[in-house]
Each structure stands twice: as structure tokens, then as C-alpha cells.
Amino acid sequence: MAASRALCACLAMALLAVAMAKVSPTLTDKLVDLIKKKELSKFVEELQLKDMDVNQPDSKGTLPLIEAVRGKDFKFVDALLQYGALAKSKDPATGTTPLHVAFQTNNPQIARFLLSFGADPNATDKAGKKAREISPSKEIADLIATWDKEGAMAFEDPPGTWAKKSEKSSEEYWFNVKTGESRWTAPPSAAWQRIDMQGQPIKYTNYITGQTVAKCPPPLAWVKVRADGKEMFYNWKINFTQVEKPEEVPKELLEDIEKNVNQRWLNQKTLEWSWSDPTFNTPWRELHDAEHDKDYWYNVETGESVWEIPEAMAWTKLKDDESGGHFFHNRLTQDSSWEAPEHLDWVRHDSDL
Ligand SMILES: *[C@@H]1O[C@H](CO)[C@@H](O)[C@H](O)[C@H]1NC(C)=O
Numbered sequence: 647m648a649a650s651r652a653l654c655a656c657l658a659m660a661l662l663a664v665a666m667a668k669v670s671p672t673l674t675d676k677l678v679d680l681i682k683k684k685e686l687s688k689f690v691e692e693l694q695l696k697d698m699d700v701n702q703p704d705s706k707g708t709l710p711l712i713e714a715v716r717g718k719d720f721k722f723v724d725a726l727l728q729y730g731a732l733a734k735s736k737d738p739a740t741g742t743t744p745l746h747v748a749f750q751t752n753n754p755q756i757a758r759f760l761l762s763f764g765a766d767p768n769a770t771d772k773a774g775k776k777a778r779e780i781s782p783s784k785e786i787a788d789l790i791a792t793w794d795k796e797g798a799m800a801f802e803d804p805p806g807t808w809a810k811k812s813e814k815s816s817e818e819y820w821f822n823v824k825t826g827e828s829r830w831t832a833p834p835s836a837a838w839q840r841i842d843m844q845g846q847p848i849k850y851t852n853y854i855t856g857q858t859v860a861k862c863p864p865p866l867a868w869v870k871v872r873a874d875g876k877e878m879f880y881n882w883k884i885n886f887t888q889v890e891k892p893e894e895v896p897k898e899l900l901e902d903i904e905k906n907v908n909q910r911w912l913n914q915k916t917l918e919w920s921w922s923d924p925t926f927n928t929p930w931r932e933l934h935d936a937e938h939d940k941d942y943w944y945n946v947e948t949g950e951s952v953w954e955i956p957e958a959m960a961w962t963k964l965k966d967d968e969s970g971g972h973f974f975h976n977r978l979t980q981d982s983s984w985e986a987p988e989h990l991d992w993v994r995h996d997s998d999l
Pocket residue numbers: 768
């Protein structure tokens with residue numbers, strides 16, 4: 647008796663919840679409707695509403711981004727991503743991602759754009775199906791292969807593509823110097839940050855795509871150079887020079903770059919130049935394990951950790967008290983040598999170019 651009354655109460659609550667969902671249309675209802683009607687300017691106006699949450703499904707459970715991808719109109723997808731739609735979002739009922747739909751409708755342009763914003767081809771829907779399992783064409787298969795190699799960063803615009811403009815600081819926007827296109831929010835190539843935590847190897851994270859890498863990504867690989875009295879910025883990953891400040895670079899990192907004009911290293915053995923600190927050219931980093939109070943070595947490329955010093959890192963530079971010069975000692979083999987091993991033979995330069 648008591649149990650059946652409780653059951654009734656539950657049922658009533660459930661019905662009430664359904665009724666409430668029906669009578670209170672969410673803000674995105676109109677948005678989804680405008681996508682269906684393909685009314686772009688009204689759609690953009692709607693996006694700018696103060697309380698708009700573009701990641702909320704409409705009252706039928708449709709995500710605006712999924713509807714836009716289904717409608718195959720790039721401009722709607724672009725506008726949604728600019729106003730904060732998450733490329734990784736999932737349809738609440740089926741778990742389908744916008745990328746599943748872009749692959750199903752065989753739209754490489756939209757698929758590429760979603761991937762550049764962090765969409766994951768390995769994400770599964772509720773039936774366990776990965777977007778990558780729907781590969782209707784060579785173009786889509788190529789996109790998946792490219793993502794497998796480098797992840798989201800493979801789809802970024804090259805460094806120097808985007809500049810920041812602001813008439814007033816409240817009206818900051820991004821400007822594509824190649825196409826003239828502008829957008830309100832940072833493009834993924836301008837979303838890299840260097841994460842430098844004590845006791846951990848430096849890593850780089852993209853706050854739009856969520857990608858984390860151990861090597862400096864191209865949008866941060868800038869140095870300031872001076873040649874013939876002229877100052878410029880040089881990107882050593884893509885061999886590209888520009889006069890303007892690279893605005894993909896976060897403020898503190900840019901300050902560092904501007905302080906160290908022409909900073910570069912020469913390997914005296916191989917005569918090779920390096921624009922980045924050669925300490926970080928090997929994948930091994932010496933770190934400290936607090937639990938065992940012991941140093942260990944971590945390979946940032948393979949993820950491997952070892953207690954024993956790797957052979958390549960065993961050489962250290964020591965001072966010779968007698969001559970005042972330096973010599974090199976191998977901690978593993980106990981060999982000593984006046985000549986520097988290759989990976990330690992780097993000398994810093996900052997003369998004009
Ligand atoms: C994605 O899935 C493929 C095949 O299912 C697998 O080989 C690959 O390692 C996965 N990639 C990531 C980053 O999880």
C-alpha cells in the first residue's frame with residue numbers, strides 16, 4: 647500500500663518534469679529554428695543575447711551545433727564555435743558528436759573545422775560507435791589519418807595568420823591577415839600556453855582543443871631577431887619572418903621573447919644552430935620524485951621514466967681546479983674528456999645576425 651503510493655508520487659513527479667520541460671522552452675529553441683530556416687543574420691543576433699548558452703539542447707533535446715552541422719552550412723557552424731559551442735559536445739539522447747554528423751554527411755570542410763577546435767574522432771556515441779568508423783570518402787579518411795599523426799594542431803592556421811585588433815580594449819577581435827576574415831574569439835592557433843610547473847617537464851597545452859604536447863608548438867616558436875639594425879620576429883618552426891609582434895603568443899612569453907633578441911645556440915662540434923635552448927633538445931628531463939626523495943629521468947617523447955641516468959645524459963661539465971678550464975665527466979662510465987660530447991657542446995650567442 648505504502649509502496650504503491652510512493653510509486654504514484656514518483657510517477658506524478660516524472661509527469662510534472664515532462665510537462666515542465668514542455669512548457670519552458672529553452673533559449674536555444676529559437677536558435678535551432680533559425681538554423682533550420684537558414685536565417686544567418688537573425689541567428690547571429692540571437693547568439694549575442696546575454697544569457698545565451700549555445701551548449702544547451704533545445705526543448706526537443708537538439709544541440710544547436712549538431713543541427714548546424716546537419717544543415718551543412720559552414721557559416722552557422724563557424725558562428726556557433728565563435729560563440730562558445732564545444733566541438734566535443736554530444737547529443738544528450740544518442741551521444742552522437744558533431745563530428746559523427748560531419749562524417750555521415752561527408753562534409754570535409756566542416757569536419758576539418760571541428761577537428762581544429764578539438765573534436766575527437768575517437769569519441770563514441772551511446773551505441774559505442776566512433777566517429778572514425780564512419781569514413782565515407784578519401785577526404786574524410788585523410789583527415790582522420792592527419793589527426794592520428796598530430797592531433798588537433800595539424801589543422802591550425804600557420805603562425806602569423808591571426809593578428810589581434812582592438813579599437814577599444816572592450817572591442818578586441820581577431821583578424822586573419824591572409825583572408826581578411828575577422829572573429830570575436832581567439833582561433834585555436836592563439837590558444838597555446840606554456841605550462842612550467844616545478845619538478846615537471848615543460849609542456850604546452852591548447853586551452854581551446856585541450857591538446858597537450860611536450861615540444862614547442864609552431865605558434866609559440868618565435869624569436870626576436872635584429873639584422874642590419876632592423877628588428878623582426880622569426881618563427882623557427884616554419885621559417886617565417888614578420889615585423890609585427892606575434893599575437894598568438896601569451897603576454898609573459900612574448901615579454902621573454904622580446905628581452906632575448908638574437909638569442910641562439912651554436913653546436914661547436916656539429917656547427918648546427920639552434921633557436922631553442924638545447925637543454926630541451928633531448929627528450930630526457932631530470933625530475934625529482936618527492937615520495938622516494940630521489941631524482942629520476944623522464945622521457946617527454948615516450949613517457950618512459952627511469953631511475954638510472956640515460957647514457958645520452960651521463961656527461962656533465964665540470965670545472966678543472968688546476969687549469970681553471972672545464973672538462974667533461976661521464977657519470978655512468980667514469981670516463982673523462984677535455985672535449986665536450988656533442989649534446990653538451992652548445993654555446994649561446996646573441997650577436998647581431
Ligand atoms: C583512436 O582510435 C584508434 C583506433 O581505434 C587507435 O589506434 C588510436 O590510438 C586512438 N587514438 C587516441 C589518441 O586515442
